[in-house]
Amino acid sequence: MIPRTLDAVEVPSWKEILSNAISSPKILSEYLNIPLSSISDPANEDFKLFVPEPYLQRIEKENVDDPLLKQILPAHQETLSSQGYSKDPLSEESYNAIPGLIHKYKSRVLLVSGATCAINCRYCFRRHFPYSENRLSKEQWSQSIDYIYQHPELNEVILSGGDPLVNNDKQLQWLTSKLCDIPHIKRLRIHTRLPVVIPQRVDDSLLRWLSALPLQKVMVLHINHPNELDNEVREAIQKIKATGTLILNQSVLLAGINDNAEILSRLSESLFDAGAMPYYLHRLDKIEGAAHFDLPQARIKEIYTHLLAMLPGYLVPKLVAEIPHRASKTPLDLSLE
Numbered sequence: 001m002i003p004r005t006l007d008a009v010e011v012p013s014w015k016e017i018l019s020n021a022i023s024s025p026k027i028l029s030e031y032l033n034i035p036l037s038s039i040s041d042p043a044n045e046d047f048k049l050f051v052p053e054p055y056l057q058r059i060e061k062e063n064v065d066d067p068l069l070k071q072i073l074p075a076h077q078e079t080l081s082s083q084g085y086s087k088d089p090l091s092e093e094s095y096n097a098i099p100g101l102i103h104k105y106k107s108r109v110l111l112v113s114g115a116t117c118a119i120n121c122r123y124c125f126r127r128h129f130p131y132s133e134n135r136l137s138k139e140q141w142s143q144s145i146d147y148i149y150q151h152p153e154l155n156e157v158i159l160s161g162g163d164p165l166v167n168n169d170k171q172l173q174w175l176t177s178k179l180c181d182i183p184h185i186k187r188l189r190i191h192t193r194l195p196v197v198i199p200q201r202v203d204d205s206l207l208r209w210l211s212a213l214p215l216q217k218v219m220v221l222h223i224n225h226p227n228e229l230d231n232e233v234r235e236a237i238q239k240i241k242a243t244g245t246l247i248l249n250q251s252v253l254l255a256g257i258n259d260n261a262e263i264l265s266r267l268s269e270s271l272f273d274a275g276a277m278p279y280y281l282h283r284l285d286k287i288e289g290a291a292h293f294d295l296p297q298a299r300i301k302e303i304y305t306h307l308l309a310m311l312p313g314y315l316v317p318k319l320v321a322e323i324p325h326r327a328s329k330t331p332l333d334l335s336l337e
Helices: 014-019 025-032 041-046 138-149 169-180 204-212 231-241 261-274 297-310
Strands: 101-105 108-112 156-160 187-191 216-222 246-252 277-282 318-321
Touching: 101 138, 108 138, 138 169, 169 204, 204 231, 231 246, 231 261, 246 261, 261 277, 261 297
Parallel strands: 108 156, 156 187, 187 216, 216 246, 246 277, 277 318
Antiparallel strands: 101 108
């Protein structure tokens, strides 16, 4: 008698997970069992809810104060007018040299190589970026490559967006093969949230692409709270690290989410255990709609002073702000008022 075999459970691909991300406030309310009234329709109209299921699974149900939920929930506070906040707080449009390319710093250039994200974070400093004017195609990428060829002062290309990993691996391979042919480019940096929100994105195809890249490789993840690191994310980080990619993490200091030293200390320890180095802790960029996440400078100094006392120096992320028209990120000295 031939033993009966169980049907294999079909695991959805990262593309299927992304295409099925929740964008309906009603479905989000039902999934997490939170009041529909906690979701602002005007805020959602201005910047659409978008969150994939692997990230949702880490959110505590029935808890409107969950730190992961607050990062993606269209909140009523977003509709309040706040002085000093704008749609382009970093003046990026003035550095948008050609469509899809931002040349702000001398030795490195940013390619807007993904016009969408795998998740819409409510504090995103590019939530109002004109992606429709920076649509991506091989033709536009070719223009960017020509620009990089013509600027020998550049030695690093940053793939950002949106999220560059929303592209399929054939597209990424085509783009990076062209970048590898530019003699003065020695590093590729990838800013992405996809391995965090959909760890299934780190599949064999992606790993083959990373492994084959001859450039020095840096991947900068974006994790704000230790609850974002589950076993699947840790496994994804380890796989990326095995390709010879240096993995860093940047966080944003957010009121009501990670605004105490204990949480930030746990985050740094968890990142290091997973194989990622804490890199930057950003002061919130003053983007319109996110004022409720901001913190006064005195509170930022207090949190960071406590964090310094809790961690060894190599686990303390650099506290920085991005100030328009400066030549680099600006370290926030504890003596600043």
